[in-house]
């Protein structure tokens with residue numbers, strides 16, 4: 224191994240790293256591991272720290288030894304079975320209690336790593352669990368102290384929650400949401416109503432089968448007939464003892480999706496469902512017993528921003544979720560490329576496909592992106608934690624408001640950047656593994672399909688980018704205005720947040736444009752230079768994915784296993800398949816039951832028949848067409 228700048232330190236800590244990160248089994252990948260210019264264990268500890276690695280190990284080994292999480296190679300689960308299994312797995316996650324509240328407070332990055340580790344196994348149970356605890360639970364608990372009692376019910380699974388904003392006919396346009404919540408001061412209740420089937424809540428994760436409660440977004444109407452805008456309410460949708468719908472609620476599953484099919488996405492319609500006055504999540508406003516509306520936000524726009532503030536949490540998490548999918552896909556494709564041999568100087572000496580420049584051009588930029596996005600998503604999360612802490616402590620300072628806008632602008636750009644990169648990379652990795660990449664057992668299809676909705680949910684990518692550009696334009700004109708009012712040296716006009724946004728925001732807008740231009744304009748010399756860098760990097764590529772690849776059980780891809788024994792691993796998986804070597808149950812349909820009438824066309828006769836001209840065929844009646852009797856409607860047995 225080539226010496227690294229930290230080689231002394233590396234030797235000093237070798238034994239603790241070996242306990243945390245065991246060596247990989249020897250095999251075809253060893254060749255590339257020996258070529259690496261750095262110690263992958265040192266890099267892993269440098270990036271995550273020992274504490275996080277210990278947490279990851281704890282989660283990975285718990286899942287691996289739990290029968291509920293066993294893989295079922297070759298078995299086709301029905302959607303209903305998969306949903307059931309997902310729920311059982313989700314339940315186990317409550318029992319594991321991987322993180323204490325104290326641990327989360329001491330190092331909030333641990334919660335992000337927990338999401339990533341479970342998601343690496345399967346996004347369905349992961350999202351089910353975190354939609355309940357994080358999205359549903361987080362929204363309620365950050366609303367006000369009034370909901371403190373809910374915490375216990377949420378975390379011991381007495382109730383199960385979902386987050387219902389989208390409707391059948393409105394998703395992006397949140398102002399267009401049509402569900403209503405009308406306050407009845409006589410009974411001190413809100414009446415939740417879906418005006419028609421287009422206003423049904425739709426797409427809601429956990430709502431299809433399991434949720435008992437929903438955070439429902441609705442237009443609030445006070446007794447004076449005024450619409451006070453979008454607010455959220457806790458509505459019970461199913462009985463906690465029977466899971467049957469509550470009176471006035473029609474709730475169900477929306478059907479099979481392209482991916483994430485363990486998760487039950489659902490719909491709900493409300494027919495004048497009455498809920499107690501206290502069910503309003505008084506984040507942005509509240510109603511007095513007499514029906515008077517009050518809000519600490521005087522500006523309607525600000526109130527709207529605050530009502531949607533919780534969406535930023537999801538967008539930040541999705542930035543990391545997508546980066547995780549990128550890492551999974553690359554782990555498989557790079558390990559495959561280093562062990563798959565095609566062509567060579569001689570028939571005996573075929574070379575690994577990673578040695579081909581095209582393969583390097585296709586995969587290595589994504590490998591660089593994986594490292595950049597991993598670092599970026601974690602630091603964005605750390606920024607978010609400061610904002611979230613302010614939310615929990617009800618900060619109303621200017622800094623908190625600025626931070627909220629910044630977090631919104633940043634997450635509205637980072638989610639598209641990360642999810643689109645992962646989506647393109649997953650497809651590239653699929654193709655980079657040739658036919659074997661298309662075999663479901665190798666998991667690239669699942670990764671691609673499960674990543675896909677990251678581009679849409681929590682706000683469509685294309686629309687979110689407009690939010691960042693609005694923010695940047697405003698900041699830009701504000702800076703110009705300041706410069707006219709108060710001339711200062713140029714750098715001082717641009718506050719830190721502007722620089723930060725330029726760094727991320729503009730990069731997103733022009734990312735594709737720049738890449739396209741770069742590809743066109745790149746000179747021959749530069750392209751030689753880049754190929755040289757790739758040549759160096761390709762020897763480090765395997766070690767670079769070793770740093771972030773999860774254990775084999777979690778990655779669950781025969782061609783991506785750490786040993787690199789891709790053919791042995793594939794056979795092992797194929798032969799475990801259900802009835803692989805059996806003759807089909809319908810064997811008699813071939814061997815005994817032959818078709819009653821087998822119509823074969825005699826090619827010579829067919830030619831003769833087709834000489835009947837098209838016009839003749841079109842116009843002529845059967846009697847008029849001289850050759851009609853020969854037409855192909857009379858099919859003969861061949862020969």
Ligand SMILES: CCCCCCCCCCCCCCCCCCCCC/C=C/C(=O)SCCNC(=O)CCNC(=O)[C@H](O)C(C)(C)COP(=O)(O)OP(=O)(O)OC[C@H]1O[C@@H](n2cnc3c(N)ncnc32)[C@H](O)[C@@H]1OP(=O)(O)O
Nearest residue numbers: 331353357388395397528531532534537540631680681682
């Ligand atoms: C101390 C301990 C810390 C611990 C940390 C805890 C961490 C918790 C961990 C939790 C774990 C969670 C795990 C989650 C896993 C991943 C999640 C996966 C989720 C999958 C399920 C999916 C769910 C959903 O999809 S829910 C539905 C989502 N729907 C949307 O996103 C709708 C998209 N549309 C919109 O958001 C808006 O309507 C928009 C942005 C298009 C605006 O439309 P507009 O009508 O045109 O309004 P506009 O004039 O542009 O805006 C007005 C004003 O408001 C500002 N604004 C808008 N949104 C926000 C926001 N979110 N935040 C702040 N401000 C916002 C906008 O900028 C405008 O401002 P001005 O320009 O200043 O006027």
Ligand SMILES: Cc1cc2nc3c(=O)[nH]c(=O)nc-3n(C[C@H](O)[C@H](O)[C@H](O)COP(=O)(O)OP(=O)(O)OC[C@H]3O[C@@H](n4cnc5c(N)ncnc54)[C@H](O)[C@@H]3O)c2cc1C
Nearest residue numbers: 386387388389393394395426427428676680681682683685
């Ligand atoms: C798997 C999955 C899970 C989901 N889970 C939930 C959930 O738990 N809770 C929940 O409430 N919702 C959920 N959703 C819904 C999700 O949030 C919405 O699908 C998303 O916000 C996009 O809205 P839409 O479907 O209405 O798309 P539309 O807004 O109809 O978008 C259609 C197209 O129009 C374009 N478009 C729309 N407006 C504009 C504009 N102003 N300018 C330019 N182009 C525009 C979009 O870019 C897009 O290409 C989920 C969705 C999926 C796929």
